[in-house]
Amino acid sequence: MDDLLNRTRAAVWHPCTQMKQLEAAPPLAIARGEGPWLIDPDGRRYLDAISSWWVNLFGHCNPRINAAITDQLGKIEHVMLAGATHEPVVALSERLAKLTGLGHAFYGSDGASATEIALKMSAHYWRNAGRAEKNGFISLKNGYHGETVGALSVTDIPLFKDTYAPLLRHSVQVPTPDARLAAPGESAEAYALRCAAALEAHLAEHAATTAALIIEPLVQGAAGMAMYHPAYLSRARELCDRYQVHLIADEIAVGFGRTGTMFACEQAAVRPDFICLSKGITGGYLPLSAVLTTDDVYAAFYGDATARGFLHSHSYTGNPLACRAALAVLDIFEHDNVIAANRVKAIDFASVMAEVAAHSRVRHFRHLGMIWAFDVTDTPPGFSTRFHRAALAQDAFIRPIGNTVYVMPPYVTSADEMRGLADAMLVCLSSPDI
Numbered sequence: 001m002d003d004l005l006n007r008t009r010a011a012v013w014h015p016c017t018q019m020k021q022l023e024a025a026p027p028l029a030i031a032r033g034e035g036p037w038l039i040d041p042d043g044r045r046y047l048d049a050i051s052s053w054w055v056n057l058f059g060h061c062n063p064r065i066n067a068a069i070t071d072q073l074g075k076i077e078h079v080m081l082a083g084a085t086h087e088p089v090v091a092l093s094e095r096l097a098k099l100t101g102l103g104h105a106f107y108g109s110d111g112a113s114a115t116e117i118a119l120k121m122s123a124h125y126w127r128n129a130g131r132a133e134k135n136g137f138i139s140l141k142n143g144y145h146g147e148t149v150g151a152l153s154v155t156d157i158p159l160f161k162d163t164y165a166p167l168l169r170h171s172v173q174v175p176t177p178d179a180r181l182a183a184p185g186e187s188a189e190a191y192a193l194r195c196a197a198a199l200e201a202h203l204a205e206h207a208a209t210t211a212a213l214i215i216e217p218l219v220q221g222a223a224g225m226a227m228y229h230p231a232y233l234s235r236a237r238e239l240c241d242r243y244q245v246h247l248i249a250d251e252i253a254v255g256f257g258r259t260g261t262m263f264a265c266e267q268a269a270v271r272p273d274f275i276c277l278s279k280g281i282t283g284g285y286l287p288l289s290a291v292l293t294t295d296d297v298y299a300a301f302y303g304d305a306t307a308r309g310f311l312h313s314h315s316y317t318g319n320p321l322a323c324r325a326a327l328a329v330l331d332i333f334e335h336d337n338v339i340a341a342n343r344v345k346a347i348d349f350a351s352v353m354a355e356v357a358a359h360s361r362v363r364h365f366r367h368l369g370m371i372w373a374f375d376v377t378d379t380p381p382g383f384s385t386r387f388h389r390a391a392l393a394q395d396a397f398i399r400p401i402g403n404t405v406y407v408m409p410p411y412v413t414s415a416d417e418m419r420g421l422a423d424a425m426l427v428c429l430s431s432p433d434i
């Protein structure tokens with residue numbers, strides 16, 4: 001195992017990591033996975049409590065997803081999607097259209113590429129509509145939409161953004177409806193509506209030069225699982241309609257059942273103009289993202305002039321293996337009635353988590369669907385790393401964001417496994433040096 005850690009330090013540049021810190025805190029070597037468990041080369045098991053950066057839905061090495069990919073491997077692994085098509089991409093597009101109520105699906109690889117696609121499509125739509133000056137973007141304070149240059153422009157996490165500020169295009173951030181920021185005595189709903197009023201004030205002045213508002217519906221993940229009231233989404237939809245600005249729902253993290261409905265927007269009965277999907281779309285197996293949009297947007301690109309079309313591409317757009325994994329995921333949702341089953345599971349998990357919620361260091365305990373999060377008081381410097389290491393000692397893979405601890409386990413996690421996770425968090429919270 002030491003040999004692997006030396007080789008990883010020598011050859012791999014790890015994501016979102018100051019590499020020097022790996023000297024003191026080496027990455028976890030993983031040889032296999034099984035259900036919600038990550039297994040190291042010595043056979044020690046760690047519960048994948050954050051679903052491998054929020055991508056895994058139905059466990060590692062899921063037999064049904066494995067079988068779909070294996071079947072596709074015997075047919076064709078990849079063909080370019082410009083000038084060719086194939087059954088998996090067509091079938092997936094049809095099913096996603098039914099689920100989202102949005103017509104055509106455009107594919108990318110990771111979440112950030114979906115954000116880029118949605119931003120470009122929105123601005124291009126307005127250009128095709130003869131309103132090229134509508135090319136500005138609005139996002140929420142503390143929002144996160146990915147790390148590529150366009151996506152980072154609408155992201156608002158200083159640690160990720162500030163260094164690259166000279167490379168980024170200006171965008172505007174409006175107040176976040178994060179319920180933790182409500183005034184004393186103010187309800188989450190009242191605060192959400194107060195933030196929506198700030199959005200309206202901005203739109204009233206700048207709609208003529210604004211293409212779209214991009215938001216993470218209901219949960220701002222990278223902000224530390226900041227949750228907000230659906231009233232914000234409903235009001236944002238009304239305002240975007242009134243001021244003729246697109247609503248881009250970045251459901252990259254919250255889509256595919258995470259918040260308790262297939263898509264978070266459903267909880268506000270909102271249909272966005274664009275929806276960005278990734279992460280759970282393949283159950284955590286293969287990189288794939290998709291942007292779906294309305295027939296109205298699609299029609300604005302349709303015509304004789306080539307430049308009126310959306311001339312964006314990635315080599316692996318619509319990869320058949322990834323599409324088959326995604327189709328297998330949708331089959332599991334359907335056949336196992338996953339959304340309903342998760343509702344029952346979440347009730348069990350909530351009772352398991354009650355002791356954590358009651359811990360004296362826990363503030364703003366929050367829960368939505370299959371996400372649980374809380375903030376920790378009196379944290380020492382390096383809290384996140386300390387907690388992560390201590391949780392590993394308790395067989396749990398958890399990575400706090402700042403002083404926020406969260407878990408969003410694979411949907412195949414059992415109540416007993418969740419109990420183990422809660423116990424691990426309680427041990428960490430009561431540890432004198434965390």
Ligand SMILES: Cc1ncc(COP(=O)(O)O)c(C=O)c1O
Binds near residue numbers: 252
């Ligand atoms: C809401 C949201 N949008 C976009 C992204 C970027 O996705 P990726 O890391 O696959 O590029 C993420 C990743 O965490 C995300 O949470």
